[in-house]
Amino acid sequence: MCQSGGVVSIGGTASTTAVLRVMNERAVFAEIFKLGKVSRPELAQATGLSKPTISMALTDLERARLVRPVGLRTGSTGRAALLYEIRPQAGWVLAVDVGREFVRLALADLVGDIAARRDEHRKGGETPDELVAWLGGLTRELVDEAGAALGDITLTVFGTPGIHDKETGSLQLAPNLPGWDRPGAIELLAGVAADAPYVVENDVDLAAVGEGAYGLGQGVDHFALVWIGTGIGMGVVIDGKLYRGAQGAAGEISYLPVGEGDPLVNRGRGMLESVASADGVVALATRLGMKGVTSAKDVFDAARAADPVACRVVATEADHIAHALAGVIAVLDPQLVVLGGGIGVQAGDLLIGPVTDCLRDLVALRVPMIKASTLGTEAVLLGAMAVGLTTARDLVFERAVAQVPPD
Amino acid sequence: MCQSGGVVSIGGTASTTAVLRVMNERAVFAEIFKLGKVSRPELAQATGLSKPTISMALTDLERARLVRPVGLRTGSTGRAALLYEIRPQAGWVLAVDVGREFVRLALADLVGDIAARRDEHRKGGETPDELVAWLGGLTRELVDEAGAALGDITLTVFGTPGIHDKETGSLQLAPNLPGWDRPGAIELLAGVAADAPYVVENDVDLAAVGEGAYGLGQGVDHFALVWIGTGIGMGVVIDGKLYRGAQGAAGEISYLPVGEGDPLVNRGRGMLESVASADGVVALATRLGMKGVTSAKDVFDAARAADPVACRVVATEADHIAHALAGVIAVLDPQLVVLGGGIGVQAGDLLIGPVTDCLRDLVALRVPMIKASTLGTEAVLLGAMAVGLTTARDLVFERAVAQVPPD
DNA sequence: CCCATTTGGCAAGGTCTCTTACAAAGTTCC
DNA sequence: GGAACTTTGTAAGAGACCTTGCCAAATGGG
Structure with missing residues (x-):
């Protein structure tokens, strides 16, 4: 309703035909997420685009290793349709719930399937460095278990008590995490997953997101x-x-x-x-x-x-x-x-x-x-996953489209 | 973060080249609102589009009577630039603040200049029909004063106490407006401005919007x-x-x-x-x-x-x-x-x-x-104007683009 | 009065998408 | 088992859009 700069203003971004293609590929990508295994005609139906355009987008997405063919749908009348799906290994999300008594970690692929997870009892009172080292070790175990590499992690989402003060890079109002109120302490978390992008979010906020994605808030x-x-x-x-x-x-x-x-x-x-x-x-x-x-x-x-x-x-x-x-x-x-x-x-x-x-x-x-x-005790972890998945899907697409435009 | 249907999903709307043009024209339109009197090269700079595209968009917008040329910018070196601006009469917004003791009305053109207004003392206890008739009369006076026609009003925004229950079309928790809690009563307001689209919003909500558009909330x-x-x-x-x-x-x-x-x-x-x-x-x-x-x-x-x-x-x-x-x-x-x-x-x-x-x-x-x-006592009225202007700008554009695509 | 500078317009070229047409691969029915 | 039908996938042509590049027009300064 109102915008900075004084008075109201309608939106609108100028574009050229090149971004049109990106927009359409993004739409196709999103639609495959929504529909799962899906054929070209179904995508054409869902997006409103024509069959040739869908084919073009799919070849691009396949070359970017974001999607893959998964066999034919046979049984109904007519020619069998080639089905496509998201390539799960196109991205990995690490969700971490740093609780008062437990830490919980889950490594999920891009479609949201949990490939590996851990629930570990906290001793309590760990220094930030100790905690990061511990989480880093667990992360390497998870990555091995999932058959991925540490560098494959697209995004890590940490759920913690307290408030993440982005100006100072510290955690406020979190008495159960001593040492994290020091300016810059948050940056240590980059060490958990090999400098992959990471997000720190309040645990209860994540639980709400989890409830919205997997629970009663759907x-x-x-x-x-x-x-x-x-x-x-x-x-x-x-x-x-x-x-x-x-x-x-x-x-x-x-x-x-x-x-x-x-x-x-x-x-x-x-x-x-x-x-x-x-x-x-x-x-x-x-x-x-x-x-x-x-x-x-x-x-x-x-x-x-x-x-x-x-x-x-x-x-x-x-x-x-x-x-x-x-x-x-x-x-x-x-x-x-x-x-x-x-x-x-x-x-x-x-x-x-x-x-x-x-x-x-x-x-x-x-x-x-x-x-x-x-959702019980899973709410925070699921919320971290949900946040991670949305962001990771954008990140993965952005990266793929930015890198593979030639040819 | 979360979407109906289970899990998260990235956005993205598929488009064809035709909507590209509309997008760009909308962007140009929005930019003219932001910049006021503006030349073609400035628009090209601001939107990132090329000169021919800007010219095309401007001829379309001018033919749709949304913008108009306003003379040349001379003085600096080089050829004088032809300046364009929003045509103020391309749309009219009627803002109405139905208060406890007063009604306030303002008729603003599309750029937000108030062409005519009234502050009238309420007798109190008017029936809905009486109130609508009174407001309708005042509206006709305003329209005359502004040199417009009743049918020119793009949108009317009413600010009232209470809560507009859209299911029943009535006003809840508004004891100062007797009779408006009857189901369907709200629809009477369509009669104020010749069946133009209208919006009913809580007065305090509008004051907040006003504060955001013209006051401390900018x-x-x-x-x-x-x-x-x-x-x-x-x-x-x-x-x-x-x-x-x-x-x-x-x-x-x-x-x-x-x-x-x-x-x-x-x-x-x-x-x-x-x-x-x-x-x-x-x-x-x-x-x-x-x-x-x-x-x-x-x-x-x-x-x-x-x-x-x-x-x-x-x-x-x-x-x-x-x-x-x-x-x-x-x-x-x-x-x-x-x-x-x-x-x-x-x-x-x-x-x-x-x-x-x-x-x-x-x-x-x-x-x-x-x-x-x-903003004092003006807050509600200004908020109604702000709401009306954003919506009206979209409406006017939508209408023009929908009607004038041929040729 | 001429030149540098900016603006406006036009033509050519490239990219995107759509439509149309046709080939390919299944199913159904006889 | 084969013909007819239906659906899928691809290729070619056409239309729409935007951009680059070039040239004419107009303005101010020297």
Whole structure:
């Protein structure tokens, strides 16, 4: 609606016939991704281009080693059609989830199939250099296992807690990753995968992307993933795209002024986080007199067994979450809110009902759907893959078209 | 990042040479908007196209009556260049701000110059039919004044309170516009400007667009306009575009759970709204013992004269606003927050300092800039104009290119 | 008054895509 | 098993677009 430079302006990029060809090849490439194994006539149908043009594009794409023929489709009447598909080895994406207790890595080919993966327990407290060396070793194992080479990796996507400050190249608000708040620390990550391009993204943001690509957010334009576990965060998807905010801090709802308590008391932790996170649940249960509670799961199990105190804790938790969501919904008006993270996944069945009920009193219009994530602990890794795949597909095409135009 | 149908996909639209021409003409058209009076060589430079192509595009655009020559640029060495500009009469935009006490109308030509406008006092309580008839009459006056015809209006943009529910064609949450909550009522607005296309947008959303096009939001990608007056609302601009939300209710922050008070007590009004709006300020001042206070302005004037009670009211108001903004900032992480509406404009000088200070204790990272709107009561009308102009420019081009391709 | 400089127009050439036509390779039916 | 039919793939010709290169026109300065 508005543009820099004062007033509004319509878009439009000038082009010549040469870029027309690139555009069409890109369209064919994208269509093959969408349709899988596909014949020339089907591509002509899908893109609106003529058969000869499709043939031209395919020979170019095949010479660039982006697609390959995979046999004939026979059975129906008429001549058998030669089928084409994306060449999976045309690109590799390394997805890395650097969590509090685990690191998870997945190496996926360009069509998104995971060729190799690892889940490793963290000792905790590793220095940045140690962590990078460790991840680098795991990456080499994965690459070997997949039958690829380290240099084949098109793009690496790291999911980490905290906020990636691009100006200083450091990680803010990530107490579980000591040493990464040093200016320039992020650049160390280039060493994990042989200086391939890499992206660092907030873990909860990636979980939201994962939810949009593989989970409940599929086909939903605007939704939010609220992550409730040891910490609290939110990933926002708007118009099908991850929204990061001006500083990359969109969705940092741990600081929402919710629940009783002086804001100044809980400085540095965030008000919502201190009352609604896993620790908050345990603390409240203990305060109300439950014995032997060490984890939030204990409380939820007790609530499922109809323990009256545990039920009160769950009700309070639902109330806190609902009040936080009321703010989110008022600002964003999403179509869907997904609850993820340890508490969201484990206790989704207990919470969704009371949260939704409570929201009816707090929200002006219709309450959006509230659902519990189905991706579990995979959400961040899948989100990293999804981000990596979209970017890698562009990168691979760009590179191929830039290098192979002659002849 | 994610698409319906399962997984991510790169874009790309297939095209033929014919659409190439349209693309280039659109690019030239857009460039003339950006540069104003401009010569052929300048357009060639700006678009990257060659001189003959520019000439071709210009003859087409001139034949479509979208641009016109405006004389020669002489003075420098070399042959004088023939300058072209947008033909202002190629399109007209009618902007209408239907407020609580006033209606404001502006008729702008395609380059955005206001050719005629009206500010009229509302009697209040008009039926939809009466309102439409009144607006229709005013529109005819404007059109006459501008030397245009009613059929020349390319697009009408209405700014109203409430939420335009497109499914039922009615207006929700707009108590000041009785009768417009009836299903299909919105369609009556087509009668204002002879069945020209029209758009109905929330007034605060339009104010945000106006701020982005003509005010403090120029060149800012992500910002929010918080409107504080008789009611409270917010317009959200993300990636330079207005964000409406799934139901068109994004930014309905009047229901934020802020301030003391039972949520159930203030149902239907919104908690934030009841404490922070103009009425809330007056109520608080009276409760604290101020005499003869009838409007929020009285309180702010007294505060400027260092009245201690008024100062306390202002401090409380700042505190409420800051708490609301804390939620907005946590969710959206905007680069800038603009305070608009009666209170935002009148008392911006008093509020911005304390609000910013208070936010430092409530926000995780850097506090975004907080500024008071400079557009005053014009914001909604200017936003309607901005929305209308972008859309009208596309419409006019589309129409011209669709009609004049032969020869 | 002549020259350097810039602008505008025209013709030729190259690239892209589409349409049309035809050859190639299956299936169906007798 | 073979003929007819249907679908696929390729080749040639034509149309549309943009660009390069060249020349005429117009303006200011010396």
